[in-house]
Amino acid sequence: MKKFNVGIIGATGMVGQRFITLLADHPWFNIVLLAASPRSAGKKYTEAVGSRWAMKAEMPEKVKDMIMYDATADIEKIASQVDFVFCAVDMKKDEIRALEEAYAKAECPVISNNSAHRHTDDVPMIVPEINPEHAGIIEAQKKRLGTKRGFVAVKSNCSLQSYVPALHPLMKFGVKNVLACTYQAISGAGKTFETWPEMVDNVIPFIGGEEEKSEIEPLKIWGKIQDGKIVDATTPAITTQCLRVPVSDGHTAAVFVSFDKKPSIDEIKEAWKNFKGEPQDLELPSAPKQFLNYFEEDNRPQAKLDRDMEGGMAVSIGRLREDSQYDYKFVCLSHNTLRGAAGGAVLMAELLAAKGYLD
Ligand SMILES: NC(=O)c1ccc[n+]([C@@H]2O[C@H](COP(=O)([O-])OP(=O)(O)OC[C@H]3O[C@@H](n4cnc5c(N)ncnc54)[C@H](OP(=O)(O)O)[C@@H]3O)[C@@H](O)[C@H]2O)c1
DSSP states (O other), X not given: OOOEEEEEETTTSHHHHXXXXXXXXXXXXXXXXXXXXXXXXXXXXXXXXXXXXXXXXOOOHHHHTOBXXXXXXXXXXXXXXXXXXXXXXXXXXXHHHHHHHXXXXXXXOEEEOOSTTTTOTTSOBOOTTTOGGGGGGHXXXXXXXXXXXXXXXXXXXXXXXXXXXHHXXXXXXXXXXXXXXXXXXXXXXXXXXXXOGGGTTOOBSXXXXXXXXXXXXHHHHTOEEETTEEEOOOOSEEEEEEEEOSOSSOEEEEEEEEESSOOOHHHHHHHHHHOXXXXXXXXXXXXXXXXXXXXXXXXXXXXXXXTTXXXXXXXXXXXXXXXXXXXXXXXXXXXXXXXXXXXXXXXXHHHHHHTTTTO
16 A cells, blocks of 8 residues: 555644544554644644643654644645645534535545534545445545545544444344433543543533434434435434543443344344454454454443553443343443544545545
8 A cells, every 4th residue: 555645634632633643653644744723833733732632642753843734724735745634623513614625625635523524415424344335425525526536524423433333233133223321531522631620520411412413423324325415324213312421531332222123132242243344354454353342241341441442443342131121232332532533534544545535
C-alpha cells in the first residue's frame, strides 16, 4: 500500500489527539498537517494544546513543532498538501456541513467523526465490519458535488458502537425489538475528571441528542443503497436511554432484544464468535482479529479491564441470559474514543484506501 499524506482537522481536541496517537506510526497514513480554530492557528501544536493533552501516551515528537493551520481560512492550502483529512471539530452543525463539503469540493476527501452529515443520504456512515458496501454511494455523492475525488464519509455515534456490532450477526434471526441503556464515559464529551470535576461520584441522566442518534443511526447503517441514496432500514424498533457515568473511557450498554425467530443461547454465542467482516478478511492494519468477544464471567465486561482489548478496537460482550419481557438481555462495551471515534475513523479510512477511494 502506498503512503497517504493526511491532515487532522480539530487536532487539538479529544478526538484529534486520539488521531495523532493512532497515526504517529501508522503503516499507510502519514500526518503532514494539523488544523483547528483561529485560536490555535499559527501556534506550534504543543502551544495550541497547552494543558489539554489527555492521552496516556506522550505527545509524539513529530507533531510537537508543527504550525497549526486555520481549518476554515486555509482550506485550499490544506487540500493542496494532503491526500485526505480526518475531521473532528466542535462547531455548529451547519458550519461543519459547510466546512466538510468545502474540503470535498477542494478535491480533499473527508473522513469525519462529526454528526453533521450523518443523515445526508449520499454520505456513507460506515462501520467497516457491518456495512462496507455503503462506500458504493460515494460515486453518487461525487456526482452531486461535481468532484473527481472529493467526498465526505462519516463515522456513526460512539454510543451505538457496542450494541450495533453485537446485534448485527443476530439479524439473521429477525431482530425485532431492542431496548438499550448506555452508560457513557466522560471522554465522550471531550472531558477528563480534571476538566469536569462535577462528574466524580455522579451520574447525569441526560446527554443532549444522544438517544435520538442511538435510535436512528443504526437504521442508516442497516439501510440499503437505492437510486443514488441510502434508504434507512425500517426495523428493528430501537428505544434507548443514555446516561453519563463517572468512567474516563469506555461506553457500556445494557441491551434487551426480541426476535422473530428466537435463537438459542448457544446459537447467539456461536454467531458472535464466528462473526468477521471485510476488515478482518483484508487484514486492515487497525482491524481487531476477533471483533466480538464473549466473556463467560458474570462480572465482565468491565470498562477498566476490557475497553483496551485489541487496541480498543474490539467489542466485548457478557451476561447473555433469558429475560422475562424480551427474549434475551446482555451487556456490551466498546472504547468510545478508539472504536467509537478516532480508531473507527482510521479503520474506515483503511477500508476506503484498500478499495481505492482515496487514490
Ligand atoms: N469525544 C468522543 O468520544 C467523540 C466521539 C464521536 C464523535 N465525536 C465528535 O467529534 C467532534 C470533536 O469532539 P471532541 O470531543 O474532540 O471535542 P473537543 O475536545 O472539544 O475538541 C474540539 C476541536 O474543535 C476545534 N474547533 C472548535 N471551533 C473550531 C472552529 N471554529 N474551526 C475549527 N476548529 C474548531 C477545536 O480547536 P481549538 O483547540 O483551536 O479550539 C478542537 O480541536 C465533535 O463533533 C464530536 O461530536 C466525539
